[in-house]
Amino acid sequence: MSAQPAIDSFLNETGAMVGSYLEACVHCGLCAEACHFHEMSGDPRHTPIYKLKPLFKAYKRHKAPFAGLMALFGWTPAEVTQAELEEWQELIYDTCTICGRCTLVCPMGIDIASLVALTRRGMVDAGLAPPDLMAVTERSLKEGSPLGVTPKVFQERIAWLSDEYDVEIPLDKKQADVLVTASSIETMKYPESLAAMAKVFNHAGENWTYHTHGYEATNFGMLAGSREVTRAMVTRLVETAESIGARLVVLPECGHAYGALRWNGANIIGRPLPFEVLHISEYLAKLMREGRLKLKPMTGSITFHDPCQIARRGGATAAPREVLSGFASDFREMENAGKANWCCGGGGGVSTISRADALRHKVFEIKMRQVEDTGAEALVSSCANCRQTFDDDKAHYQWDRKIESLVEIVAEHLSN
Amino acid sequence: MSFAQFVEGPLWYASAAIFVVGVVWHIVSVLRLGGRRELSTPRTGAAGGVISANLRHFFPSGTFLKRTTFHVVAGYLFHLALFALLLFGAPHVEFIKQHVLGFGWTAFPHGVFVLSAELAIAGWIMLYLRRLMDPVLRLISDADDHISSLLVFVVMLTGCMALIQGVTALRLIHMLTFEALLVYFPFSRLMHTFMFVFSRSYTGAAYGRRGETL
Numbered sequence: 105m106s107a108q109p110a111i112d113s114f115l116n117e118t119g120a121m122v123g124s125y126l127e128a129c130v131h132c133g134l135c136a137e138a139c140h141f142h143e144m145s146g147d148p149r150h151t152p153i154y155k156l157k158p159l160f161k162a163y164k165r166h167k168a169p170f171a172g173l174m175a176l177f178g179w180t181p182a183e184v185t186q187a188e189l190e191e192w193q194e195l196i197y198d199t200c201t202i203c204g205r206c207t208l209v210c211p212m213g214i215d216i217a218s219l220v221a222l223t224r225r226g227m228v229d230a231g232l233a234p235p236d237l238m239a240v241t242e243r244s245l246k247e248g249s250p251l252g253v254t255p256k257v258f259q260e261r262i263a264w265l266s267d268e269y270d271v272e273i274p275l276d277k278k279q280a281d282v283l284v285t286a287s288s289i290e291t292m293k294y295p296e297s298l299a300a301m302a303k304v305f306n307h308a309g310e311n312w313t314y315h316t317h318g319y320e321a322t323n324f325g326m327l328a329g330s331r332e333v334t335r336a337m338v339t340r341l342v343e344t345a346e347s348i349g350a351r352l353v354v355l356p357e358c359g360h361a362y363g364a365l366r367w368n369g370a371n372i373i374g375r376p377l378p379f380e381v382l383h384i385s386e387y388l389a390k391l392m393r394e395g396r397l398k399l400k401p402m403t404g405s406i407t408f409h410d411p412c413q414i415a416r417r418g419g420a421t422a423a424p425r426e427v428l429s430g431f432a433s434d435f436r437e438m439e440n441a442g443k444a445n446w447c448c449g450g451g452g453g454v455s456t457i458s459r460a461d462a463l464r465h466k467v468f469e470i471k472m473r474q475v476e477d478t479g480a481e482a483l484v485s486s487c488a489n490c491r492q493t494f495d496d497d498k499a500h501y502q503w504d505r506k507i508e509s510l511v512e513i514v515a516e517h518l519s520n
Numbered sequence: 521m522s523f524a525q526f527v528e529g530p531l532w533y534a535s536a537a538i539f540v541v542g543v544v545w546h547i548v549s550v551l552r553l554g555g556r557r558e559l560s561t562p563r564t565g566a567a568g569g570v571i572s573a574n575l576r577h578f579f580p581s582g583t584f585l586k587r588t589t590f591h592v593v594a595g596y597l598f599h600l601a602l603f604a605l606l607l608f609g610a611p612h613v614e615f616i617k618q619h620v621l622g623f624g625w626t627a628f629p630h631g632v633f634v635l636s637a638e639l640a641i642a643g644w645i646m647l648y649l650r651r652l653m654d655p656v657l658r659l660i661s662d663a664d665d666h667i668s669s670l671l672v673f674v675v676m677l678t679g680c681m682a683l684i685q686g687v688t689a690l691r692l693i694h695m696l697t698f699e700a701l702l703v704y705f706p707f708s709r710l711m712h713t714f715m716f717v718f719s720r721s722y723t724g725a726a727y728g729r730r731g732e733t734l
Contacts (some may be wrong), residue, residue: 118553119553119554119555119556120550120551120552120553120554120555120718120722121555121722121726122553123549123550123551123553124550124551124715124718124719124722125719125722127546127550127711127712127715127718127719128712128715128716128718128719128720129709129712130665130709130712131657131660131661131662131665131709132591132595132657133654133656133657133660134580134584134588134591136656137584137587137588138584142656148655148656148658148659148660149659151656151659151660153660154656154659154660167553168549169545169546169549169550169706170542170545170546170549170706170707204734207723207734208580208581208583208584208734209580209581209584209587209588210577211577211578211580211595211716212577212712212715212716212719212720213573213574213576213577213716213719213720213723213724213734214719214723215722215723215726215727215734218726366560367560367730368560369560370559370560370561371556371558371559371560374559375559376559376560376561377560377561380561415732416732416734417727417730417732418730418732419563419564419727419730419731419732420731421732439583440583443732443733443734444581444583444584
């Protein structure tokens with residue numbers, strides 16, 4: 105292994121936007137004030153901008169203005185070394201969920217999360233991504249899903265869910281207006297979510313389908329920084345949607361799936377997407393606005409956790425509130441709700457890195473405090489990865505609050 | 521040519537030229553790095569995001585204000601007082617009139633000029649103490665951060681000394697340190713003076729398209 109592939113990757117991806125970010129930073133350290141990992145560890149190394157030191161070094165040496173002039177005088181900054189990258193692996197992967205909260209406090213408005221994602225792509229090129237994260241990432245390429253949901257498993261799962269939940273679930277229709285996708289976390293751990301999606305689409309009277317070619321919405325390539333896997337997963341969805349003539353692709357309760365297809369899909373395949381992309385919360389809000397979602401009132405107090413990639417970095421912050429305000433009788437906003445919300449701590453692939461568990465559990469204390477301050481009995485989210493993180497931490501802390509999924513509570517309250 | 525004439529003549533023009541050419545070169549070099557065309561379908565326009573990001577990041581939003589009060593107060597104290605004394609200090613207005621623009625404007629009364637200098641120095645001390653004492657700042661600061669900060673301080677300090685009217689040597693020392701600052705500026709993190717606009721704008725455009733104001 106060598107650091108050179110990472111350096112080449114950093115430099116290839118450094119355009120005017122990245123250059124502006126790196127040149128604008130004044131090392132004020134305010135980003136530490138927004139980071140949940142720094143908040144709970146107090147470790148200065150967890151300062152977001154510090155996690156980008158290898159990227160800064162490569163840029164300063166090779167691409168910064170006057171880099172050539174400096175070299176003439178022998179003032180060339182040191183090269184990034186493999187040892188440094190190995191040391192930084194923990195900072196780039198274990199202690200950053202790419203949540204983007206640090207951008208809010210940065211006086212320069214630097215999108216540090218996007219720079220961490222860029223740095224991860226270099227780490228993958230250098231073979232320096234965490235092995236457990238890369239294992240699930242490569243599995244999604246080989247098997248179609250990071251959690252072993254092959255097309256056959258998906259087909260069997262759908263058949264079982266259809267019986268178990270007594271709901272019609274179309275699969276592999278040759279033509280459908282709406283392609284509905286799933287997250288493998290849901291398929292394996294929260295299968296009732298797939299049934300809930302089916303109930304909603306049937307309720308809306310859509311011509312829709314799941315599909316055994318393009319079913320997996322999660323994109324671990326995006327999390328790990330693997331261009332190959334990112335492209336493959338996006339391509340499967342695009343091919344499927346095009347083959348069945350879908351005008352709309354609905355993404356499941358998965359945060360990064362939204363970023364991968366909605367905001368990066370077209371850039372990844374190199375052309376505009378020939379269909380609309382909506383997160384399920386946006387689709388539900390749309391149904392509600394159109395009067396196509398009839399819900400019975402929901403009792404009990406709830407609060408909502410904004411998944412970072414859907415709200416802060418995705419812009420779909422209002423949608424779940426539109427939905428909840430339509431049927432939840434006691435909806436309470438937590439402090440910092442919306443774009444300033446604290447991350448669950450398990451996004452960005454962190455929940456798959458076992459050595460990161462201790463700090464991730466610590467980070468969850470922020471979420472517990474946020475929820476408990478509202479007094480709500482249940483914590484609702486629209487991201488299966490957040491939900492899984494919450495469930496894992498709930499077990500760790502023996503926490504007494506219920507964890508709910510937005511689409512599931514909507515399906516439970518559909519009015520016939 | 522006397523030393524004073526040299527410092528206020530060729531040396532001034534040379535350092536000013538390095539500053540102007542260097543700043544332009546720096547900005548153009550960064551912008552020439554280019555970028556890809558964005559192909560995703562926007563939810564809303566980018567322009568609103570650019571304007572919003574440029575304004576919002578002047579002041580931390582409510583949730584972060586409490587945590588950043590010291591830095592915000594020190595930062596504004598330093599920057600506002602520095603620009604005030606730079607643009608409205610009587611000797612500076614006179615210098616701009618004679619050596620830069622050919623015209624001047626109404627300057628601060630002497631007392632306000634001195635007060636601005638004191639506030640700027642107070643702000644600088646707060647910021648630099650934070651850089652020296654805060655564990656985060658200690659870790660992330662590099663040589664450029666210290667050189668830039670100290671150079672600015674030396675210019676301000678010699679400027680205060682130059683307030684003693686009629687002592688040419690003190691005025692020349694101030695002028696020399698200012699010229700050193702001008703030469704160092706384009707190669708340093710002091711370029712944030714200009715680059716913050718581009719940084720905020722890129723983020724504003726990217727997230728403005730997504731319908732979020734970061």
